[in-house]
Amino acid sequence: MTQGDVNKQELSTLGFSSKVYPKYKEIFSEAFQCFFDLLDKDFDEGLRCLMKYDEDSVYSYLRRELKVPKPYDIDETIAALEMTESATGLFRLSLVEAVMDAYTFMTDSQEWETIDYGMQRFPDAFRLVYEHEERNGLANVSIKYNHKVYKLEYKDNKVHVYWKENGESKNDIFDKVIVTCPLGVVRQWDLSGLDKNDEFYHKRRAIRELNYDKSAKVFLKFKTRFWETGSRPIVGGSSTTDLPLRTVVYPSCYFDNNIPVCNPAILLASYTWANDAEKFAPYSQKENAEICAENLKILHGRKVIEENLVHEEFSSIYWPNDPTTVGAFALFGPGQFSTLMYPMIKPMNNIHWAGEHTDIHHAWIVGAFNSAVRVVKEIMLCSNMKPQWDKLKTQEPLQNWHGHI
Numbered sequence: 001m002t003q004g005d006v007n008k009q010e011l012s013t014l015g016f017s018s019k020v021y022p023k024y025k026e027i028f029s030e031a032f033q034c035f036f037d038l039l040d041k042d043f044d045e046g047l048r049c050l051m052k053y054d055e056d057s058v059y060s061y062l063r064r065e066l067k068v069p070k071p072y073d074i075d076e077t078i079a080a081l082e083m084t085e086s087a088t089g090l091f092r093l094s095l096v097e098a099v100m101d102a103y104t105f106m107t108d109s110q111e112w113e114t115i116d117y118g119m120q121r122f123p124d125a126f127r128l129v130y131e132h133e134e135r136n137g138l139a140n141v142s143i144k145y146n147h148k149v150y151k152l153e154y155k156d157n158k159v160h161v162y163w164k165e166n167g168e169s170k171n172d173i174f175d176k177v178i179v180t181c182p183l184g185v186v187r188q189w190d191l192s193g194l195d196k197n198d199e200f201y202h203k204r205r206a207i208r209e210l211n212y213d214k215s216a217k218v219f220l221k222f223k224t225r226f227w228e229t230g231s232r233p234i235v236g237g238s239s240t241t242d243l244p245l246r247t248v249v250y251p252s253c254y255f256d257n258n259i260p261v262c263n264p265a266i267l268l269a270s271y272t273w274a275n276d277a278e279k280f281a282p283y284s285q286k287e288n289a290e291i292c293a294e295n296l297k298i299l300h301g302r303k304v305i306e307e308n309l310v311h312e313e314f315s316s317i318y319w320p321n322d323p324t325t326v327g328a329f330a331l332f333g334p335g336q337f338s339t340l341m342y343p344m345i346k347p348m349n350n351i352h353w354a355g356e357h358t359d360i361h362h363a364w365i366v367g368a369f370n371s372a373v374r375v376v377k378e379i380m381l382c383s384n385m386k387p388q389w390d391k392l393k394t395q396e397p398l399q400n401w402h403g404h405i
C-alpha cells in the first residue's frame with residue numbers, strides 16, 4: 001500500500017479500509033489551518049491560543065474536532081491520517097508539537113537551502129572565524145572537541161564543569177555556563193552538586209520526563225539512479241508507504257549537479273520517526289539494509305533492485321543509540337509545555353539552558369538559533385541586575401521561549 005495523490009478510487013485500491021473518509025487530507029488541513037492563520041497574524045498571540053490545547057494529543061483533538069460523515073469512521077480516518085501524514089504513534093503526542101512542526105516546515109514564504117557537502121560545514125565555518133580572531137588577538141576562545149561533560153557543581157557563586165579527556169577526569173571553574181546538550185545526555189550527568197531546592201526538583205523532573213522523538217535512517221548504494229529513468233521517473237521528493245521502510249527520500253543533489261544518471265548514487269531508502277524508527281533499533285546495519293532492500297523490491301520491482309544494488313555499501317543510524325543525542329529531537333507529550341517548559345529553561349546556579357528543546361520550534365535548527373538569542377538576552381539581564389526571571393515570566397510568558405531572528 002503506497003500513498004499517491006489519494007482520491008476515492010485510489011483509497012480502496014491502495015488497501016485502506018472502506019471506512020476511511022476519502023477527503024481525510026482536506027479535513028486534516030482545515031483542522032490545523034486555524035492555528036496557522038493565528039500564528040501568521042500574530043505569532044505570540046497565536047501561540048497563546050494554541051497553548052490552550054496543550055493537554056490535547058493530536059488524536060484527542062482530531063477525535064473531537066474532525067467532522068467525518070457517515071458511513072465513514074472517525075477512528076479509521078485518523079489512523080489513515082497518521083499513517084500517511086505522520087509517523088506511527090506520533091498522534092499520541094502533543095497537538096502543540098504537531099501544529100508547530102507543520103507550521104515551521106510549511107510556511108508559505110519558505111525558501112529551502114542546503115549546504116553543499118553537508119551541514120558540518122556550518123559549525124566548521126564558525127570555527128575558522130574563531131581561530132582567525134584568536135590568531136589576531138581579537139578573541140580568547142578555547143573550543144574543546146570530543147570532551148564528554150559528565151558533572152556540574154555550584155560552589156561559591158561559580159560553576160564547576162567536569163569532563164573526560166582521554167579517559168581522564170578534568171574540571172574547570174566558570175562564572176556562567178550554558179548547557180545546550182540534549183536532555184537525554186544531561187539525564188546521565190551528576191547534578192548532585194547543585195542547590196537542592198524546589199527549582200532543582202522541577203528541573204530534574206523536566207530533564208527526566210520531557211519526551212524526545214526517535215528517528216532512523218537507512219542508506220543504500222545503487223549502481224545507477226534507476227528511479228530517475230523509466231516510464232514514471234522520480235526526481236527528488238519522497239514516497240510514503242506502510243511497509244517498514246515507511247519513507248524513501250530520493251536525493252535531488254545528483255540531478256541538480258548534472259551528475260549522469262548512470263553514475264552510482266546513495267538513496268535514503270528509509271527515513272522513519274517514532275515507533276516506525278524504533279523497529280530498526282535492535283538490528284545490525286546490514287540487517288536493516290536488507291529489510292529496506294526487500295521493501296524497495298516491492299516498491300520498485302525485484303529486477304531493478306537486484307541489478308542495481310551495491311550489496312557491500314550501506315549505512316544505518318538510529319538516533320537514540322547515539323550517546324551525543326540519546327534521542328532525535330524534543331517532541332513533548334500532552335501538557336508538557338505548560339508544566340515542564342519553564343522549569344527546564346529557568347536558569348539556576350549561574351547555569352543557563354539552550355538548544356532546540358528549549359524553544360517552541362522543536363526538531364528544527366531554527367529552534368536552536370532562537371534559543372541562542374533568548375539565552376544571550378537572559379544572561380545580559382541576569383548580569384546587569386538581579387535575576388528577573390519571575391517578573392519576565394508573568395509579563396510575557398511566551399516571548400521568553402523564542403527570540404525572533
Ligand SMILES: Cc1cc2nc3c(=O)[nH]c(=O)nc-3n(C[C@H](O)[C@H](O)[C@H](O)COP(=O)(O)OP(=O)(O)OC[C@H]3O[C@@H](n4cnc5c(N)ncnc54)[C@H](O)[C@@H]3O)c2cc1C
Binds near residue numbers: 216319356
Ligand atoms: C534525523 C534528524 C533530522 C533532522 N532534520 C532537520 C532538518 O532537515 N532541518 C532542520 O532545521 N533541523 C533538522 N533536525 C533538527 C536539528 O538537527 C536540531 O534541531 C539541531 O541540531 C539542534 O541543535 P542543538 O544545538 O540544540 O543540539 P545538537 O545539534 O544536538 O548539539 C548538541 C551538542 O552537544 C554535544 N554533546 C552531547 N553530549 C555531550 C557531552 N556529554 N559533553 C559535551 N558535549 C556534548 C553534541 O556533540 C552536540 O555537538 C533534524 C534532527 C534529526 C535527529
